[in-house]
Amino acid sequence: MAKAGSADPAHAAGSTRVPDRSPLSQLSQVYPKVVPIQRESLEEQVYARLRASIIDRTIQPGQRIPVDRLAQEFRISRTPILNALKRLAQERVVDCVSRRGVFVRRFSKREMARLFEVREALEGMAVRLAAPRIAPREIRALEKLFRGFDGPPTAARIRRYIERDRYFHWRLVELAGNEQLMAALDSVNMMFFAYQDGVVRPPAETVPEHLAILKALGRRDPEASETAMRLHIRRSIERLKVEAEAEDARAAEALGHGRAGHGTRTRRSSSGGTDASRGNAAGGRHHERATR
Numbered sequence: 001m002a003k004a005g006s007a008d009p010a011h012a013a014g015s016t017r018v019p020d021r022s023p024l025s026q027l028s029q030v031y032p033k034v035v036p037i038q039r040e041s042l043e044e045q046v047y048a049r050l051r052a053s054i055i056d057r058t059i060q061p062g063q064r065i066p067v068d069r070l071a072q073e074f075r076i077s078r079t080p081i082l083n084a085l086k087r088l089a090q091e092r093v094v095d096c097v098s099r100r101g102v103f104v105r106r107f108s109k110r111e112m113a114r115l116f117e118v119r120e121a122l123e124g125m126a127v128r129l130a131a132p133r134i135a136p137r138e139i140r141a142l143e144k145l146f147r148g149f150d151g152p153p154t155a156a157r158i159r160r161y162i163e164r165d166r167y168f169h170w171r172l173v174e175l176a177g178n179e180q181l182m183a184a185l186d187s188v189n190m191m192f193f194a195y196q197d198g199v200v201r202p203p204a205e206t207v208p209e210h211l212a213i214l215k216a217l218g219r220r221d222p223e224a225s226e227t228a229m230r231l232h233i234r235r236s237i238e239r240l241k242v243e244a245e246a247e248d249a250r251a252a253e254a255l256g257h258g259r260a261g262h263g264t265r266t267r268r269s270s271s272g273g274t275d276a277s278r279g280n281a282a283g284g285r286h287h288e289r290a291t292r
């Protein structure tokens with residue numbers, strides 16, 4: 001969603017602490033930390049570590065996950081790692097390729113647009129539920145997250161913005177107070193975070209939209225809050241769909257060039273064969289006249 005300051009978002013948010021289960025806290029789990037995993041809840045710990053590594057892009061989209069090396073670093077057998085990867089495959093975050101291994105999935109722009117459509121519905125519901133519950137101090141803390149982003153979009157500033165954007169959206173889902181909704185969005189966000197590299201739209205566009213959402217929440221207006229959130233995400237969907245069309249056009253063009261090249265090589269080969277046949281026929285006629 002979000003395609004300056006150096007303060008940590010938890011500090012920037014005043015009295016609001018970033019929950020341990022938020023995407024922002026997961027970013028601090030750097031892979032690989034060569035620390036033996038304790039035997040308690042082994043598979044869960046492996047799953048959490050791999051998940052965090054994909055979210056913070058330590059393991060990149062398209063990259064093969066080195067099961068044997070991870071087993072050595074974690075000082076465990078391959079089984080818990082493979083079981084964790086099965087869970088991630090069920091969440092459509094990794095792809096298991098026969099005889100090649102397990103790879104972090106690459107998502108297309110069109111797939112991301114579809115994910116955003118799900119986010120639009122679920123996060124719209126989240127702020128509708130959060131509107132009667134949110135405290136003024138929460139709103140003030142969330143507003144502080146987006147101060148200082150009116151300068152040039154440097155790489156460091158964009159990274160900070162992505163962190164705060166993630167926390168903003170996740171915190172509003174938490175404030176909705178619905179565990180089923182959180183679980184549904186957790187799966188969707190996992191795929192989104194695995195894909196995200198940069199921002200869909202710049203802070204100059206999205207910060208005012210975030211503030212509009214908070215303004216509606218400050219009025220404790222469920223309908224206005226949902227409308228503002230849906231509009232915010234819908235604009236990113238529209239941008240992604242435009243980029244998807246361009247992505248599809250490039251793929252079609254590359255495929256067309258490949259077919260054209262193959263056709264040219266085939267015609268040349270056929271033409272060469274015909275010339276050779278003609279040559280052989282001419283040689284045969286010459287030999288026939290000579291023997292006469």
